[in-house]
Amino acid sequence: MCGIVGIWDSRGTRSIDRGVLVRMNDSQHHRGPDETGIHLVPGVGLGHKRLSIIDLATGQQPLYNEDRSVVVVFNGEIYNYGELIPELTSLGHVFRTRSDTEVIVHAWEAWGEACVERFRGMFAFALWDEGKQTLFLARDRLGVKPLFYAQLPDGMWLFGSELKALLSHGGLKRDIDPRSVEDYFALGYVPDPRTIFTSAHKLSPGHTLCLRRGQPAPEPRCYWxxxxxxxxxxxxxxxxxxxxxxxxxxxxxxxxxxxxxxxxxxxxxxxxxxxxxxxxxxxxxxxxxxxxxxxxxxxxxxxxxxxxxxxxxxxxxxxxxxxxxxxxxxxxxxxxxxxxxxxxxxxxxxxxxxxxxxxxxxxxxxxxxxxxxxxxxxxxxxxxxxxxxxxxxxxxxxxxxxxxxxxxxxxxxxxxxxxxxxxxxxxxxxxxxxxxxxxxxxxxxxxxxxxxxxxxxxxxxxxxxxxxxxxxxxxxxxxxxxxxxxxxxxxxxxxxxxxxxxxxxxxxxxxxxxxxxxxxxxxxxxxxxxxxxxxxxxxxxxxxxxxxxxxxxxxxxxxxxAVPLARWFAGPLKQRVRTALLDGELGRTGLFNRAYLEQLMEQHNSGRRDHSAPLWSLLMFEAFLRVGDHTGTQASRPPAAAGTAAPAGRPVPAELAQD
CATH class of the missing domain: 3.40.50.620 (HUPs)
Structure with missing residues (x-):
């Protein structure tokens, strides 16, 4: 179990800033505190944070094929790797580790994009094939492991296990997608493939994205x-x-x-x-x-x-x-x-x-x-x-x-x-x-x-x-x-x-x-x-x-x-909710009707209605805005100019950084 990040130049082989790649990778330190790995060549940068589970001695990433022309960073587990190793060995592939990660590079060589159909497990990975000038992103069938990606106006692609890795790059615009806000207040989360930002996406479960340098980006492909x-x-x-x-x-x-x-x-x-x-x-x-x-x-x-x-x-x-x-x-x-x-x-x-x-x-x-x-x-x-x-x-x-x-x-x-x-x-x-x-x-x-x-x-x-x-x-x-x-x-x-x-x-x-x-x-x-x-x-x-x-x-x-939201909002969180809804970041976004926010609180506090879940969703949205220090959040704000850099990703709270 790990965290992966990457930067890829779709238009050529421009240099990747090592410091930026390291910053993106370090933003996910909590996902893999055991080891860190970087692959950096012109036009491609891959980062990995490892939580060692299988093949503790030799399973480091990024991991390569025999001639180092194929490299992968991987988050998850391929549970049937023990069955795939003999099959791939019989096809002439040489294994240098006992890790499930190495199965991915050889399976790609043997079966191409269809390799994911042979894997049984939870996974998100990014694979770079130098010979084919191809970046291949994949996510498991049920979406157990996450994968975020974005294309910048200058042709650079970013990806990572968490959205904070993309935000840490510094070049991702943070204009909030109104459709994602509508989805969130209906469902309580932003459903795939959207994220809260118009410029970033989730790779949907059971999908792959195969990007070839110099060619237009295709739509993600559903394989299951x-x-x-x-x-x-x-x-x-x-x-x-x-x-x-x-x-x-x-x-x-x-x-x-x-x-x-x-x-x-x-x-x-x-x-x-x-x-x-x-x-x-x-x-x-x-x-x-x-x-x-x-x-x-x-x-x-x-x-x-x-x-x-x-x-x-x-x-x-x-x-x-x-x-x-x-x-x-x-x-x-x-x-x-x-x-x-x-x-x-x-x-x-x-x-x-x-x-x-x-x-x-x-x-x-x-x-x-x-x-x-x-x-x-x-x-x-x-x-x-x-x-x-x-x-x-x-x-x-x-x-x-x-x-x-x-x-x-x-x-x-x-x-x-x-x-x-x-x-x-x-x-x-x-x-x-x-x-x-x-x-x-x-x-x-x-x-x-x-x-x-x-x-x-x-x-x-x-x-x-x-x-x-x-x-x-x-x-x-x-x-x-x-x-x-x-x-x-x-x-x-x-x-x-x-x-x-x-x-x-x-x-x-x-x-x-x-x-x-x-x-x-x-x-x-x-x-x-x-x-x-x-x-x-x-x-x-x-x-x-x-x-x-x-x-x-x-x-x-x-x-x-569950947790006792109704009691929290009627007691210890009563003033905190009022402050968050009426005096916090929500009012500055231009997204909400203040009179209705006041009505929700009045109805809940009087006991006439139980608005626990709606109030919690508003409280968490306000915390997202406040903790994230986001730009472009006003509904009336025009999109930022192409290439405008957002602030670097927010620091990980001390409680997480300790792990």
């Missing part, structure tokens, strides 16, 4: 996508047996390590299943880590302890105080662009705990998307039955009127909170799902933004992303459609982003057995009723794990990894 066919006629019993076999294999591959290894154990079925499979393959006790909360409403440690006791793990628990909100600025610096999932706080803390005991941790991330584990899936399918009973022409005026008239009763028992349901029933399936996922819903965003911001959006709505993905999904099944949407949005933009930044802040590698692409492909072929059956989410996984896990762990209400 999940296909929810649902056409596998396997019986439920056989599916359970096969699932256990596939989980075992996926866990086995991710237990290859030359450094201490463990697992996150939240007390949910996903992480518990991973721990159960690890225990079955371990000769000694598995290391497990959990976070406890002093607020019982958010604490799952008693369930984690049941699994730890059953498998006699070496179990470590760290307590997080319910007022652990001092990480706001640290998180803003860590994520580089606005990010509003408040569970980033406990995730940061559990990674901090794990790193004290292990260097590699397995997680249960990805299970909700593939096994249909979210509560919102169950609610969406219940709404689908109602939508199927009445045509949209009837539903839209009927439930639209009810949705407008019914009060927003956040304070009431759940069964009385019908406003959101009425609003969903007035929409088509995709719009309804987008509505349920939105932090600021359509009517709220219309009031949130200033007239100038709405003008710059030009009619763009964040829901366009969901509609585009639904068209691409290739299925008419409503459950499969929203699973597909989540695989491309929430999993990548929220979950994987959260875990990557939080783990790398502490130089911890996190591996994800439930995101093995072969497992995801197989699950996508299964009928939807094996995943969500009679209101039971993750039905197949739970049935398969019944011999392995306590009943209470699997068949209980899902709690999530």
């Amino acid at each position: 996508d999940a296909r929810f066919t649902g056409d596998n006629r396997i019986s439920a019993e056989d599916a359970q047996l096969e699932l256990v076999e596939r989980l075992n294999e996926s866990v086995r591959l991710r237990m290859i390590s030359e450094v201490p290894l463990g697992a996150f154990l939240s007390g949910g079925v996903d992480s518990s299943a991973v721990v159960a499979m690890m225990a079955g393959r371990s000769t000694g006790s598995v290391n497990t880590c959990s976070i406890s909360f002093d607020d019982p409403a958010f604490d799952e440690t008693r369930f984690a302890q049941q699994v730890a006791d059953r498998y006699r793990t070496r179990h470590f628990v760290d307590r997080v105080e319910s007022d652990d909100f001092d990480l706001v600025d640290t998180l803003a610096a860590l994520y580089d662009e606005p990010y509003a999932d408040s569970s980033a706080i406990p995730t940061y803390r559990v990674c901090q705990l794990a790193r004290r005991h292990v260097t590699v941790a397995l997680s249960g991330d990805g299970g909700d998307e593939s096994f249909a584990g979210y509560r919102r899936y169950r609610l969406h399918m219940a709404e689908e039955r109602a939508r199927a009973a009445l045509p949209l022409g009837v539903r839209r005026p009927l439930f639209g009127t009810l949705g407008r008239l019914y009060p927003k009763a956040d304070w009431a028992p759940r069964f009385l909170r019908a406003k959101t349901t009425f609003q969903a029933l007035a929409r088509d399936s995709v719009e309804a799902y987008f509505h349920s996922m939105s932090i600021f819903r359509d009517d709220m965003r219309a009031q949130l933004f200033s007239p100038e911001m709405r003008r710059q959006l030009g009619g763009y709505r964040a829901s366009e992303l969901f509609h585009g993905l639904a068209r691409r999904a290739g299925t008419d099944d409503p459950l499969s459609t929203i699973q597909y949407i989540d695989l491309h949005t929430y999993l990548v933009g929220d979950i994987n982003t959260k875990v990557d930044r939080a783990s790398m802040a502490h130089s911890l590698e996190v591996r994800e057995p439930l995101m093995d692409h072969r497992l995801v492909e197989w699950l996508a072929t299964l009928p939807p009723d094996l995943k969500l059956r009679q209101g039971e989410t993750k039905w197949l996984l739970k049935k398969a794990m019944e011999p392995h896990l306590p009943h209470d762990v699997m068949y209980r209400p899902k709690m999530g990894f």
Whole structure:
């Protein structure tokens, strides 16, 4: 697990400033504190920060082929490298290390751009082929590992594992993209391939970008996508047996390590299943880590302890105080662009705990998307039955009127909170799902933004992303459609982003057995009723794990990894939120309607509405602006002149720099 950076001249072989390359590389020191490597020749500069996991003695990067004409910098793990080495050796390639990184250079020589189709793992890498004058960028299928890139007006290309590496160059314009702001306040993150800045991009999961010197830059190429066919006629019993076999294999591959290894154990079925499979393959006790909360409403440690006791793990628990909100600025610096999932706080803390005991941790991330584990899936399918009973022409005026008239009763028992349901029933399936996922819903965003911001959006709505993905999904099944949407949005933009930044802040590698692409492909072929059956989410996984896990762990209400935002904003953060929203950077951007910001706070503080999530997203956006010292953030500000240099990247907070 590492950090990579690079500068490439698409027009020739101009000199690359070594000091700039080193600055970009050092901005990601937390990703790889063990070793540093630089490759610098006219027109090409590559940098690498290494966290040593496999082949500790000889796996240094940048890494070369036999004649040094091909060089790679790589972040991640190729789990099937042991299978690929003999195949490549039989083709005449000579290996000088035992690292999975060397597989990449030889696979490129053997199979070209198609090499990524042979890799099984999590990865982001940049490869330079001197003979072909080609720069090849690639990202893994599920987007576990990040890769940012940008083309400067002078023909130079920048790339790195984190956006801060590109910002550290000094030449990247920082004009904020209004569409990204719209996306962020709808979803809580900036979805791929956009970043918060118009000048930078994320390479989307399952995509490559092949740049050849002297030729126009092509669009990124998609080499993989999940296909929810649902056409596998396997019986439920056989599916359970096969699932256990596939989980075992996926866990086995991710237990290859030359450094201490463990697992996150939240007390949910996903992480518990991973721990159960690890225990079955371990000769000694598995290391497990959990976070406890002093607020019982958010604490799952008693369930984690049941699994730890059953498998006699070496179990470590760290307590997080319910007022652990001092990480706001640290998180803003860590994520580089606005990010509003408040569970980033406990995730940061559990990674901090794990790193004290292990260097590699397995997680249960990805299970909700593939096994249909979210509560919102169950609610969406219940709404689908109602939508199927009445045509949209009837539903839209009927439930639209009810949705407008019914009060927003956040304070009431759940069964009385019908406003959101009425609003969903007035929409088509995709719009309804987008509505349920939105932090600021359509009517709220219309009031949130200033007239100038709405003008710059030009009619763009964040829901366009969901509609585009639904068209691409290739299925008419409503459950499969929203699973597909989540695989491309929430999993990548929220979950994987959260875990990557939080783990790398502490130089911890996190591996994800439930995101093995072969497992995801197989699950996508299964009928939807094996995943969500009679209101039971993750039905197949739970049935398969019944011999392995306590009943209470699997068949209980899902709690999530949450923090008490409502209480924070009514108490210790009340004044801080007011200052941030009305007296901080938000007002100077020209993006927001101040009167509506005041209305949000008044409604929340009076107890009439629970605006916890919207207020948190605003607080994190303000922290992003303040901590980042960004230019070009006013909605009315014209784009900067071509070639205008932005300030060098912001310094890494001391809390991160120590790791």
